Amino acid sequence: MFDRNRPFNDPPALPPAAEVETAAILKKAITASRALVELKGMAERMPDQAMLIDSLVLQEARASLEIENILTTNDELFKAASDEAMPASAEAKEVLRYRLALNYGFRQIRERPLATGLFIEIAQLIKQTDFSVRRTPGTRIANSRGETIYTPPEGEAVIRDKLRQLEKFMHAEDGPGSGPGSGLDVLVKMALVHYQFEAIHPFPDGNGRSGRILNILYLVDRGLLNLPVLYLSRHIIDHKPAYYEGLRRVTEEGAWCDWVLYMLDAVEQTSLRTRQQITDILALMEAVRERVQREVPGVYSKDLIEQIFRQPYCKIPFLERAGIGTRQTCAKYLRELERLGVLHGQKIGREVYFINQALFDLLTR
Numbered sequence: 001m002f003d004r005n006r007p008f009n010d011p012p013a014l015p016p017a018a019e020v021e022t023a024a025i026l027k028k029a030i031t032a033s034r035a036l037v038e039l040k041g042m043a044e045r046m047p048d049q050a051m052l053i054d055s056l057v058l059q060e061a062r063a064s065l066e067i068e069n070i071l072t073t074n075d076e077l078f079k080a081a082s083d084e085a086m087p088a089s090a091e092a093k094e095v096l097r098y099r100l101a102l103n104y105g106f107r108q109i110r111e112r113p114l115a116t117g118l119f120i121e122i123a124q125l126i127k128q129t130d131f132s133v134r135r136t137p138g139t140r141i142a143n144s145r146g147e148t149i150y151t152p153p154e155g156e157a158v159i160r161d162k163l164r165q166l167e168k169f170m171h172a173e174d175g176p177g178s179g180p181g182s183g184l185d186v187l188v189k190m191a192l193v194h195y196q197f198e199a200i201h202p203f204p205d206g207n208g209r210s211g212r213i214l215n216i217l218y219l220v221d222r223g224l225l226n227l228p229v230l231y232l233s234r235h236i237i238d239h240k241p242a243y244y245e246g247l248r249r250v251t252e253e254g255a256w257c258d259w260v261l262y263m264l265d266a267v268e269q270t271s272l273r274t275r276q277q278i279t280d281i282l283a284l285m286e287a288v289r290e291r292v293q294r295e296v297p298g299v300y301s302k303d304l305i306e307q308i309f310r311q312p313y314c315k316i317p318f319l320e321r322a323g324i325g326t327r328q329t330c331a332k333y334l335r336e337l338e339r340l341g342v343l344h345g346q347k348i349g350r351e352v353y354f355i356n357q358a359l360f361d362l363l364t365r
Contacts (some may be wrong), residue, residue, distance in 0.1 A: 002252050007137075007154035011162065011199040011251075014169040014192050018256045021188060025257060028264040029185045035271035036187075036224055042278045043229050047285075048306040052229050052278070053103065054081075055311050055363055060231030061098035064212050067236055070094055074364040079348065082313035086349070098209055101125035105217045106228045114170060114214070114221050116163045119202065122213055126206040133159050133202050141201070150251065152201035162200045166193065170218065186222045190215060191263035195250050212236075229274060235266040280362050285309050288342055288358075299336045308343065312360035313353045 002008070021029075046052055058081055062072060072091040080088035080096060088096070101122045108118055120132055133156050141150040153159050170193055184192075197211045216228045236243045239262075246262045249255035285305060293300040307322050308314050319330035334354045337343045343354040 004148050005140075005151060007151050008199065008251065009153045009155070009158050011153065011196065012254070013165060014196055015184060016192070016254070016256050018254055020192065020256050020260055021185065022257055025188065025260050025264065026185070028261055028268070029187050032187055032264045032268040032271070033185075033224075035268045035275070036219075036230065039230065039271040039275045039278075040225050042275045042282075043225075043227050045282060046278065047302075048310065049227055051306070051310050052227055053106075055359075056229055056231065056274070056277075057099050057102055058095070058311075059363055060212075060216075060233055061095045061102070063231065063233035063237055064098055064209055065091070065095050067212075067233060067240065068208060074360070078311065078313050078360065079353075082311060082315070082353065083351070097126055097128060098213075101209075102213050102216065102228060105213055106220065109217055109221050113167075114217055115167050116160065116202075119163070119197075119210060119214070123203045123206045123210045126209050126213075127203075131204050133163070134204055139201065139204070149248065152199065159200060159202050162196075163202060166196050166200065169193070169196075186219070186224060187264055187267055188260055190218050190267075191260040192256075193218060194263065195247060195259060198247060199251060229278075230267065230270055231274070232263075232266045232270050234273075235270050239266075277362060277365075281309070281359065284358055284362065291340065292337070292342065295340060296336050299333050304333060308337065308354070308356050309359055312356045312363065314343070314356065315351055315353050 043049065043052055058077060062074070062077055065072070070091050072089060072095055076089060076092050077095055080086055080092040081099075104125055105118065105122050108121075112118065116133075124130060134154075135156045137154050139152055139154070140148045141152070143149050153162060170189070194211055194215055197214055198207065201207050203210065212233055215232055216225075216230060219225045219230060220228055242262060246255070246259040250259045288308075289300075289302075289305045292305065301324065303322060303324055304319070307319055307324065310318070314334070316327055316330045316334065319325065319333065320327055324330055325333070334343060334345075338345050338354060343356055346353050346355055
């Protein structure tokens with residue numbers, strides 16, 4: 001019998017004994033995969049894909065922290081992201097560390113596998129500390145009333161063994177084959193991996209954020225995405241009770257099917273929403289490009305348009321570093337865009353920022 005107050009040192013091995021590819025799950029996996037493919041294709045249409053990584057990742061980071069009741073405003077966040085020297089709240093700094101960790105993981109998986117060492121490095125970046133896998137006993141997860149709802153595995157050797165088993169499952173070949181995890185749909189595997197990582201709860205802190213980053217990196221690693229642009233945190237916030245109830249029911253009742261369906265729906269709905277968001281950003285970019293080229297042709301350049309869509313807050317040094325012109329020329333260009341109403345200037349400290357309000361609204365809706 002499961003006891004919430006005792007370390008869960010024997011989480012179910014993956015794949016679970018229960019059937020996790022029922023007719024309902026396979027049907028949902030098809031629609032979720034289709035939505036993900038469409039998102040992947042739309043993301044590849046962005047002329048400056050770094051914009052997606054810089055700005056959309058920031059929104060995922062903000063949402064991921066919101067799950068843990070770490071709150072910051074979009075305005076504060078974009079200001080902090082635009083200038084590291086700008087004073088920022090502790091909450092904004094936490095969000096920026098999440099983005100740093102996700103981008104680090106994205107770069108790393110091009111050269112090395114998703115494995116315990118990388119998990120540790122991601123958690124260290126999130127928390128800005130050199131901790132590793134939990135060694136001391138006493139970790140427990142409690143509700144708002146202080147009641148224990150889950151006690152994760154205890155003992156470094158136990159935790160590392162569970163992580164090794166998770167790695168083996170993650171890297172089993174997709175499609176028919178032998179070994180744990182072979183033959184399962186990749187999105188189904190992602191759902192199982194996410195539960196297992198959260199159940200292992202390997203670190204003293206930052207497990208939820210690390211697990212949500214792992215979701216994204218796993219899909220990139222398996223080729224379902226080329227860019228880390230599927231961000232499930234907003235869906236989790238919108239369906240937070242069901243998320244935690246799903247995790248609990250797997251642990252206590254073995255309710256794998258409901259959990260997998262929840263995660264597949266999260267992938268599908270998030271893919272559709274993000275695809276529409278990118279579609280709208282592309283349409284806005286094209287409208288701005290046409291207007292600037294028509295009304296101020298002496299200012300227009302492809303690089304200038306891409307730069308003011310890199311993030312909502314822009315300033316003269318950004319254009320200088322992009323090679324668009326001298327400081328005087330860049331200032332002139334931004335003032336012309338302000339005159340057109342494409343941007344609006346705002347003095348913050350000693351700097352003048354030029355804000356792309358339409359882009360800000362699309363990113364934060």
